[in-house]
Amino acid sequence: MNDVDGIQAARLIRAQNIPSILIYISAYETYFKQLFEVEPFHFISKPINVHLFYKYFMEAYKKLTSQLQFFTFSFHQRYTKVPISEIMYFESRGRTILIHTTTMKYRFLSKLDIIENYMLDNEIHFLRIHQSYLINPYHIRSITLSNIEMVDHSILSIGPKYQAQVRLQYLYIVEEL
Secondary structure (H helix, E strand, O other): OOOOOHHHHHHHHHHOOOOOOOEEEEOOOOOHHHHHHHOOOEEEEOOOOHHHHHHHHHHHHHHHHHHOOEEEEEEOOEEEEEEHHHEEEEEEEOOEEEEEEOOOEEEEEOOHHHHHHHHHHOOOOOEEEEOOEEEOHHHEEEEOOOEEEEOOOOEEEOOHHHHHHHHHHHHHHHHHO
16 A cells, blocks of 8 residues: 555545544644545544543444444344344333344343343443333434434334433433444
8 A cells, every 4th residue: 555645545445344443643634624534533633642542542442342242142042143233122022022123123032121231231322211112322313202213213102201311311322422
C-alpha cells in the first residue's frame, strides 16, 4: 500500500465491508469533511493525549467485543448460537421463549428472568419492557410512553410498571451510542 494515505486506506476497507473500527490520529484537522465518508469512530489530534487515546481505545474495544458476543441455548438436544447483535427481542410465552432475530425466530424452554440476569451479568444491554419482553435497544425504531416499534415494524407494549425505568435506561444507552 505505497503512497496510500489514511483516508484512502479507510475507503478500501469500507469498500470491502470489512468490520472495523477506525480511530484517526493526525496533526491535520483539515480532513474532517473527508472523514465523514469513511465513518471513523474517533479522531485524535497530535500531539496524542494518552488518556484520550486510552479512553477511545477502550470504547472501541467494548464496541467490537459486544458485536462478537453470542447467546447460546438448547432445544431438543440441539445447541444453537445466535449473535447478540442479531437478536431484536426475547418473548416469553409461558415456559417457552421466542428469540426474534433480524432473519428468523428460535424457540426454547426457559424463563425471561433467567435470560435477563444473564444479560446483566455479562453487561449486555437489553431492556425489560414488559413481563413478556426483553428487547435489544439497538433494534428500536421508535419509542412512546406505552409502545416500542422495532426495526421490523413489530409493536411491543411497555408494561405500566416498566415505563419509567425503560425511559431512563433507554436514554442512558442512547448516550453511549
